[in-house]
Amino acid sequence: MSAYLKRMKRRKEKRKPKAVGHRGLGQTCLSSMMSSDEEFSLLPDNDQKSHPSPLEVVRAEIEKYKVTHERLVADKKDLLKARDEQLQLAEEYRNHSVKLRTMLEEEEQERVQSMKDGKAKLAAMQEEEGRLKGQLLSMEEELRHLDEQTLHLRQEAEAFPKVPEKKVVFTGAVSEGAEAVGFHIKSHIVYPMEGGTTLITFEEDAVAQNIVRLRQHMVKLGECYIRLEAEPVQLLIPSHVEVATHVCPKRILISDVPQDVDKSRLVDKLEIHFSKSRHHGGEVEDAEMLHDDGNVVLTFVEDTVAKGLTDRQSHKVDLGSRQKHYVKVTPFLSGEITDLQTRASVPTRTVLLTGIPDIMDPVDLQDQLEIHFQKHSNGGGEVDAIVYNPPGGRTLAVFKDDCAGEEL
Structure with a gap:
């Protein structure tokens, strides 16, 4: 638009008449008219015909200005039209930029939302992956546990047929119902006694219950009572x-x-025999005899020796006698308590006496207590066992099974 305006300005300057020429022509005409008052004639003059009159000149100038005005009006219309077109174009550009900005904002929101959705999906997939890995580890651990159980059961299945035979005999005793199933163990309960107490076991349950029922007892010790x-x-x-x-x-x-062989000698002979490699043995770490059944347990340093010996089972051993003796070698089964439930038990023949001061020799005091509780006049009876622990002493009482009841 600026180039167009400059071009129109140059065109106007070319069309503009010079003012000096116009003024000179007017002045000439006026001077001519003033100087020729005496010579005025109605007849036309040839010189006057060659020059236009001032009115004609003015009219001509007016016509020129009209033409220039019309052209300027046309140029103004063109400029207004061009301005309107530019404004319309600017409005279209503005609307288009608004639309583009809106589209970009929507695309940015969609991109942000898409990223959020992608992150959420990624987090969910990672969480699922972690859960699956946890399940895989759990299944692997369970599989390993099952393999260990399978190996353990296989070893036990192989070991049970090889266990040493135990001789049993029928003694005439019978059992019925639930008592026919199960096994019995011998009681061996260690009871730590406090200082200044006495455990006394009577031959009859009724005597012990009577002593407990009376609770308070006055015992004469020499010249005083406790x-x-x-x-x-x-x-x-x-x-x-x-x-x-x-x-x-x-x-x-x-x-x-x-x-019929000395126990310590027997253990030494077996340890020497099974420590030699030619007997498929190895270095022995420990040797022990089980006194309840007379069998011997050998512990090797390496864990590869026992399996070879138990596979063979029967072994010929030199025990120093004229003839060699065949022994049976079987796997050693170790036991571990997995569940133990206990219950409270009160011995029916044993009574705990407390509050005994240290006022005399412990042996004499124990004798005096036994004499006192043997008398029927004191509510007592025959004493089966008695133990006195003086104040500050440390005594462990052992309770065992007895055919008549508890035994101290």
């Missing part, structure tokens, strides 16, 4: 036991050993 309290003994004994067994890889159980 006051004692009698109360029942509270023991915890197993009511339910579950034991898990497994084959020990370093130990063997040797059975069918001769009973």
Whole structure:
């Protein structure tokens, strides 16, 4: 538009008449008219015909200005039209830029939302991956546990047929119902006694219950009396036991050993025999005899020796006698308590006496207490066992099974 305006300005300057020429022509005409008043004639003059009159000149100038005005009006219309077109174009550009900005904002929002959705999906996939990995590890751990159980059961299945035979005999005793199922264990309960107490076991249950019922007892010791309290003994004994067994890889159980050989010598001979490589043995870490059945347990340093010996089972051993003796080698089953439930038990023949001061020799005091509770006049009876623990002393009382009841 600026180039167009400059071009129109130059065109106007070219069309503009010079003012000096016009003024000179007017002045000439006026001077001519003033100088020729005496010579005025109605007849036309040839010189005057060659020059236009001022009015004609003015009219001509007016016509020129009209033409210029019309052209300027046309140019103004063109400029207004061009301005309107530019304004319309600018409005279109503005609307288009608004639309583009709106589209860009919408695309940015969609991109941000898409990124959020992608991050959420990625987090969900990572969480799912973690859960699946956890399940995989759990399944692998369970599979490993099952493999261990399978190996353990296989070893036990192989070990059970090889266990040493135990000789049994029917003695005429019978059992019925639930008592026919299960096994019995011998009680061996260690009870720590406090200082200044006495455990006394009577031959009859009724005597012990009478002593507990009377509770307070006055005992004469020489020239003085002491006051004692009698109360029942509270023991915890197993009511339910579950034991898990497994084959020990370093130990063997040797059975069918001769009973007429010295025990320590027998253990030494077996240790020497099975420590030699030519007997498929190895270095022995420990040797022990089980006194309840007379069998011997050997523990090797390496865990590869026991399996080879138990596969063979029968072994010929030189025990120093004229003839060699055959012994049986089987796997050693170790036990682990997996579930132990206990219950409270009160011995019916044993009474705990408390509050005993240290006023005389412990042996004499124990004798005096036994004499006192043997007398029927004191509510007592025949004493089966008695133990006195003086104040500050440390004594462990052992309770065992007895055919008549508890035994101290």
